[in-house]
Amino acid sequence: MNHVAKRAVASRATAPTWAGLFVVLAVLTGCTGTGSIFGGSAGPPQEAIQVTPQDGAKNIGPDGRLAVKAPDGRLRSVEVTRTEGARRRAVPGEIARDGRSWTPRGSEGRIRLGAKYSVDAVAVDGSGNRTTRHTTFTTLVPGHRxxxxxxxxxxxxxxxxxxxxxxxxxxxxxxxxxxxxxxxxxxxxxxxxxxxxxxxxxxxxxxxxxxxxxxxxxxxxxxxxxxxxxxxxxxxxxxxxxxxRSQSSLVDAAAHTMEVRRDGELVSTIPITAGAAGKTTTYNGKMVVSEMREVTRMDGRTVGFGGEYDIKDVPHAIRLTDSGTFLHGNYWSDEGIFGSENVSHGCVGLEDVRGGSSDTPAGRFYDRTLIGDVVEVVNSEDKKVAPDNGLGGWNLDWTRWKAGSALR
Missing domain, CATH: 2.60.40.3710 (Immunoglobulin-like)
Structure with a gap:
């Protein structure tokens, strides 16, 4: 990307500066003649245009600074490109109002690792004499990502x-x-x-x-x-x-029901079976739908229940926790348990048929559910679900939630 500054106009105030710089460079380099430093014979271009990092630098880290300066002139244009693999991209930046410096802009201006940079700059002096500079540098290639x-x-x-x-x-x-x-x-x-x-x-x-x-x-x-x-x-x-749309569901493990609300209005009450009393009760608390599968396998050995069950075709499975709590269709239990008994291994079961159907309670609920919907369980004999078990963060109040931020 080119960044163009207006050409400087010569003035009496600037003339001594150029003359003084010419004398200094002439002494330092041993050059002869009367050419302008921007003309090439009176001094090396790096004295007129300074680029950071320096030309040929290697292993520049992410905290490296990218800058272009013309201490005694004005930058006319600056073009910086970054090459990563086979992809080249312009680095945006701005020339200062006084024309003396260029700095990168925004996140694209941050030094990127594993890249090669090239800088092409043009500067002019007060008389309109021009010089150019081309530099390159490479950045650190990290071993760990x-x-x-x-x-x-x-x-x-x-x-x-x-x-x-x-x-x-x-x-x-x-x-x-x-x-x-x-x-x-x-x-x-x-x-x-x-x-x-x-x-x-x-x-x-x-x-x-x-x-x-x-x-x-x-x-x-x-x-x-x-x-x-x-x-x-x-x-x-x-x-x-x-x-x-807004949809939330309240599972009452003691009443064996699930109330479904849309935009705050009760739209249905569904008979359910929750976790059986004892070691397989259902967590209390707010859980967020994180995954939906029309059919899945549920093997008790994967969640610590040994060989107590292995159902290869559980229909309408809606994941509520990482530890294995689902709201799902149940075709293997008697119809009479829904709304009257808790018999599951911690999940919430809705009446269904083998292979699933959109006409069953489980199928109708599944078809109307989105990832991100909230299901809250109350009146279970179990503890409240941990806030990091699935998307359980709603179980922390706002003060405790903000306390877990690193930006305080």
Missing amino acids: FIGYFKPENRSTVGTGMIVSFDFSRPVTHRAAVQRAIKVTAVPPVEVVGHWFGADRLDFRPAEYWKPGTEVTVEMALRDVEGAPHVYGTQDKKVVFEIG
Whole structure:
């Protein structure tokens, strides 16, 4: 990208400066003749145009400074390009109003690792004499990288309880730097705060559920951010998703019912079976739908129940926690248990048929559910679900949520 400054006009005030600089350069270089320093024979161009990092520099780190200066002239144009692999990209920047310096602009101006930079600058003196400078430098190629696996997906429509969640591939010790590099904004605007769960997970949410119709943008500027000593991020990405209609469901484990509300209005009450009394009770608390499968296998050995069950075709499975709590269709139990008994191994079961059907209670609920919808369980004999078990962050009040931010 070219950045053009107006040509300087000579004045009596500037003439002594050029003359003095000519004398100094003549002494230092031993050159002869009367040519301008911008003409080439009176002095080396690096004295007229200074580039940082210096020409030929290697292994420049992410904290390196990129700048171009013309201490005794005016920059006419500056073009900086970055090459990563086979991809070339212009680095945006601005020439100062006095024409003496150029600096990069925005996140694109930050030094990127594993890249080669080239700088082409043109400067003029007060008489309009011109000089050019071409320099190159390369940046550090880190041996260790990290990425953040995130949800929800780009361009998705999600429920009002959706939490933006990052799971990092390596432990993060520089939490403030990483959190600062991730920006979550909303239209209409609302405060969104990040909360760390350990060293490898960062979630974002507002104080209350999102309003329907909100557009949420997640900007990740993690590339070359040092997440831990000598471990740098790779992602430079933007994700946009939309909040759909409001739907929340209240499971009463004691009453064996689930009340479903749309936009605050009760639309249905569904008979359910929850976790059996004793060791297989269902968690209390607010859980957010994070995954939906029309059919899945549920094997008790994967969640600590040994060989107590292995059902290869569970229909209409809606994941509520990472530890294995689902709301799902149940075709193997007697119809009479729904609305009257709790017999599951911790999940919430709705009446269904083998293979699933859109005409069953489970099928109708599944078809009307979005990732990000909230399901809250009350009156169970179990404890409240942990806030980091799935997208359980709504179980923390706003004060405790903000206390988990690294930007305080």
